[in-house]
Amino acid sequence: MKSLDKPANAENEETSDSNTGFFTPNEKIDFSNVKIEPLFEESVDFETFSKSDFRAVKVKNCVAVPKSKKLLQFTLDDGTGKDRTILSGIHEFYEPEELVGKTLIAITNLPPRAMMGIESCGMLLSAVNELKEGEGEELHLIMVDNHIPAGAKLY
Template sequence: MEYQKEEYVSCDHLFKMKFKVGKIVKCTEVNQSNRLLCFQVEVGDKTCQILSGLKGYYETGEVIGKKVMVLENVKATRIAGLKSEGILMVAEDRDGNVAFMIPDRDMEAGVEIL
């Protein structure tokens, strides 16, 4: 992953973002890509499909059941011919290790992150 040039956003922009706890229920590789994984993520009473460039960081089976931080209210887009309906939040350290942002307590999928 590459870091982008730092830009500042106003609090108004931040308050428009809707972050929720999601639960990964399915994960598959995207055949047309060497970077993408396709996640099915329960967010409350709905399941969202989210594509993310995490192939090589996670195996498809190891993520099932993980609770993750999801940016829910982004405009759906098509990536590699598939619809992506959100963003999974991850962090990357200086050594290139990637980790999901997860709640430190057991939280129900769909709970809003404030």
């Protein structure tokens, strides 16, 4: 397999601890006030889990849904050659323009669901945790390396 590493003489060479702004190093995050939701006690058998189709999707466009304070409308490249629309109630945590060009993870075989008159065909995956009491919660979309092509299946 061809390496994706840049040659040593590449222009704009990054330092060894550079993360190109994609990841925040853990040592700079204060996790002391994070409250983690308990895991589900009910188990799901492998056959049921394997019916879920998780795919890498590229954000082609993202806009706020008119008359909604929460919803963002994503136009996604899912590798099929046809745009996929997914709505997500994450506007409190993200501005649409900061998501264009990102590679996210979506479950793509959910039945379509109409929201605000727009059909949403899937669900974007995110991590949510509660902050210390009275401070609400925070949400982080699951973003992956942009080298992963649209439509790549997760196993």
